[in-house]
Amino acid sequence: MSSTRDIDALIEMMAKLPGLGPRSARRAVLHLIRKRALLLTPLADLMQTVAATARECLNCGNVGTSDVCDICTSEKRANGELCVVEDVADLWAMERSGVFKGRYHVLGGTLSALDAIGPQELRIPRLIDRVASEGITEVILALNATIDGQTTAHYIADQLDGQVQLTSLAQGVPIGGELDYLDDGTITAAMRARKQI
Amino acid sequence: MSSTRDIDALIEMMAKLPGLGPRSARRAVLHLIRKRALLLTPLADLMQTVAATARECLNCGNVGTSDVCDICTSEKRANGELCVVEDVADLWAMERSGVFKGRYHVLGGTLSALDAIGPQELRIPRLIDRVASEGITEVILALNATIDGQTTAHYIADQLDGQVQLTSLAQGVPIGGELDYLDDGTITAAMRARKQI
Numbered sequence A, B: 001m002s003s004t005r006d007i008d009a010l011i012e013m014m015a016k017l018p019g020l021g022p023r024s025a026r027r028a029v030l031h032l033i034r035k036r037a038l039l040l041t042p043l044a045d046l047m048q049t050v051a052a053t054a055r056e057c058l059n060c061g062n063v064g065t066s067d068v069c070d071i072c073t074s075e076k077r078a079n080g081e082l083c084v085v086e087d088v089a090d091l092w093a094m095e096r097s098g099v100f101k102g103r104y105h106v107l108g109g110t111l112s113a114l115d116a117i118g119p120q121e122l123r124i125p126r127l128i129d130r131v132a133s134e135g136i137t138e139v140i141l142a143l144n145a146t147i148d149g150q151t152t153a154h155y156i157a158d159q160l161d162g163q164v165q166l167t168s169l170a171q172g173v174p175i176g177g178e179l180d181y182l183d184d185g186t187i188t189a190a191m192r193a194r195k196q197i
C-alpha cells in the first residue's frame, strides 16, 4: 500500500462504521483528504466536541448533551403519554414525523433468549419506575414488527397490565419492518391509528 | 429533533460523505456516540493527524505524508514503467493487486468537454515532463473504460507518440467498468495481457 500508516488506520476505522465498507471508506477518506481544510479538520473538531459532550439521558436513554435530555426536561412533553422504542434512531424517526407530543423511553434493544438479553439488560425496570412516578396514563409500544420486538412488547404489556392504558402502533408498520426505514407519513398514520392492546 | 445542534451537524457532515446518506449517517453517529471513548475520540484524533500530515505528492499526485511520496522516492520503483491512472483510488487498487512494480502518475480526473476540464486542469503537462526527465520507457494508460477515460487515453497517446512505448490495460476491464470496482485477479490479468496502442 502506498498510503501511510495513519491514512490506512483511518480507512480501517471508517470501514467498520455501519453502512460503510472498505471501498466506500477509501473513497470517503480520499474525499476528506482532498478537502482537508474544508472538511476533514472541521469533521475532526466536531467529533471531538460530540465525544466530549454527548451522553445518554439518565431518564429515557435518548442521546443529548446533558444528563437529562431536552424532551425529558420539557414540561410541554409531560402530557401523560410515553412512547417506548428500541433505539435512539427510532426515537429520531418518531420525532421527524412530528406526530408524537409526549415523552420517550429507549429500551436499548429487545429481549432475546438467543443473545441472553433479559429485562435487566434493557431499560425495562426504569420504564416501570417511570410509569409509576411520572403520571403516565398511556404507554405506546412503538417497537419494531420483528419477533424480538413483539416478544418484548408482550413482556412489557404483561408487566404494566392494569396500571396504564397500553397501545401499540397499528396501521402501516409492515411485517418484519423497522421504524427507522419508514417514511414520516407512514409513521404518522400508524401513530394516529394506534390501537388498544 | 431531539438531538442537539452539534450532533445534528455531525450527522449532516457525515451524510455528505461518498457512500453515506442521511440514514446511514444517523446510524454511524449513534454507533460512534455509544462507543465514544473507544471509537469517536480515537477517530477524531486520527482525522486531526491525517488532516495535519496528508498531502498530495508533488511528483505523481498520490496521497501520502511527504511532499514526494514513498513510491516516487523508492529507487526500486524506477524501472522505466509509468502507470497513468485517473484517481488515487485507482492507484491503490493497482497496488492491492501487487502486479505493477513501476511508478504512477495520477491525472486527477479525465478530460471532459462538458465540465470544461482540459489538459491544464489535469496533471498532463507534468506527465509529459516526467516521461522526458525520468527515463521512462513504457507508459501504461490504466484509465477507466469510460468514454472520458478513453478520450483522455487517446489524447495522452497523441502527446507521447514516438517518445515512449505506450500500452493500455487489456483483458478483463469490462466496458463501462471502473478499476476500483475490479478484484485483484482481474487487474493482474489485465496488466499481464496489456497490449501496444
Ligand SMILES: [Zn+2]
Residues within 6 Å of the ligand: A057, A058, A059, A060, A061, A062, A068, A069, A070, A071, A072
Ligand atoms: Zn430523556
Ligand SMILES: [Zn+2]
Residues within 6 Å of the ligand: B057, B058, B059, B060, B061, B062, B068, B069, B070, B071, B072, B073
Ligand atoms: Zn509520488
